Amino acid sequence: MTNSAKTGRDNTRIDPRGRKVKILATIGPASRSPEMLRKLFKAGADAFRVNMSHGTHKDHAEAIKAIRALEKEFARPIAILADLQGPKLRVGEFKDGSAVIRHSGHFTLDRDPTPGDETRVCLPHPELFGILERGQRLLINDGKIKLVVKEADEDRIFCSAEVGGVISDRKGVNVPDAEIPIPALTDKDRKDLAFAVEHGADWIALSFVQRAEDLAEARKLIAAHKGSKTALCAKIEKPMAVNRLSEIIYQADGIMVARGDLGVELEPFEVPPLQKKIVNATRRAGKPVIVATQMLESMIESPMPTRAEVSDVANAVYDGADAVMLSAESAAGDWPEESVAMMNSIALQIESDEGYKERVRLLETQPDPTTSDALAHSCMTIADTVPISAITVFTSSGSTARRVSRERPDTPVLVLTPSVRTARRVALLWGAHAVVTKDIGSFEEMIAKGKRMALRHGFGEPGSRQIVLAGVPFGTPGSTNVLHVVTLTGDELEKHATQN
Helix, strand or coil: CCCCCEECCCCCEECCCCCCCEEEEEECCCCCCHHHHHHHHHHCCCEEEEECCCCCHHHHHHHHHHHHHHHHHHCCCCEEEEECCCCCCECCCECCCEEEECCCCEEEEECCCCCECCCEEECCCHHHCCCCCCCCEEEECCCCEEEEEEEECCCEEEEEEEECEEEECCCEEECCCCCCCCCCCCHHHHHHHHHHHHCCCCEEEECCCCCCCHHHHHHHHHHHCCCCCCEEEEEECCHHHHHCHHHHHHHCCEEEEEHHHHHHHCCHHHHHHHHHHHHHHHHHCCCCEEEECCCCHHHHCCCCCCHHHHHHHHHHHHCCCCEEEECHHHHCCCCHHHHHHHHHHHHHHHHCCCCHHHHHCCCCCCCCCCHHHHHHHHHHHHHHHCCCCEEEEECCCCHHHHHHHHCCCCCCEEEEECCHHHHHHHCCCCCEEEEECCCCCCHHHHHHHHHHHHHHCCCCCCCCEEEEEEECCCCCCCCEEEEEEEECCCHHHHHCCCCC
16 A cells, blocks of 8 residues: 555545554644644544643634544544543642752641641642551652652651652642542543533543543443443553553453553553553453553654654554554644654554564454454454455444454455444554445445445555455444455446445
């Protein structure tokens, strides 16, 4: 496949980009304008992250409108992920605005709202008092200050400063060693979730996940706002979530490896193996996994990344992540377009490596003992045995596309669906390229349309072979039971040049 957009006779275009891994770009002040969003899309962005921690609902609504205009212009589904802020634990205020905690000295967090000093400060989170135990850590200001609990009761937490430093008003607090008895959704999150669903977000990313049950309330709220088609992504950013990873993956539709907070609450050298563990576990479950945070961090200010950053992105691609994410690089940096283009170039280079196919398949998948999973696995086996130009999947819910993507086939996956919502969700799946098309009603129509769409969108040429995968009866989620290998002749394109 080439990087150029393919144009059919009806001028419908789909741009396969020649890349399997997807790029998720965060929207912010540097990229919110329709002009810059268009540049980011053309540079390689497949999906956009709306960070609900920053900006107003008006800002987000305008960005979402601009993204949907891009969809129409390029006839390509684009996923929008709304990332909820989650609860934030912060210290209170200081009488001088800041204070210095002496290294190896003592410091107390209490419930007294009086402005703090070098010996104490208010911690306005009563749920933390009484649950902390001796030896547990409190990390302040992204881990720059490290306190160790010596004594704790209902009114105060007496600590020693393992690492001291300057502490100022409202700095964040991380509690890595205890499960915090607060819900993952705040009042702000509930309002932001309602806004995101009502404005057509395709994915909701839930922060502060500690247990599988944290996803239940978000599911209910999504359903209450008629957003049953909206997918739920669990952000793994706390050690407690890592300890319950399998249960969280089971309840979520996708996973984000949120390395920012995870790197604060754990030692830096603990994060890389955990990243691989999370990616592998999510891949085995056949759900999309996003690797996020600080991937090209230096490109916030520099037009070129460091060699270490390039290797970081490359490793995520080699590991078979579904998507790699840009945060401040595209949201607030000086080089948003260049950051997306660089990530695109890195991914293309790695995927062209002769060892990539073997590396990305080192992980053995664990398909369920169903006909659907068996057929999805067979697609990869067939494509490895005989030349296949595309695996064309008919799906209404996206589950068949997800099953095929899990196998990481070397062959492009063309996803045909009558649902624009499904097509947008699929935009985050590894190797999947979605096209919205009319539903089908017969086996003959399925084969004809599959051949026609493959030709129209550049996933083959006359004489090449194609796998068609679908379920009968058509339109029934989870009923995949037909696998057919066909040869493209070109007659379908000539005969049905103006059909969808």
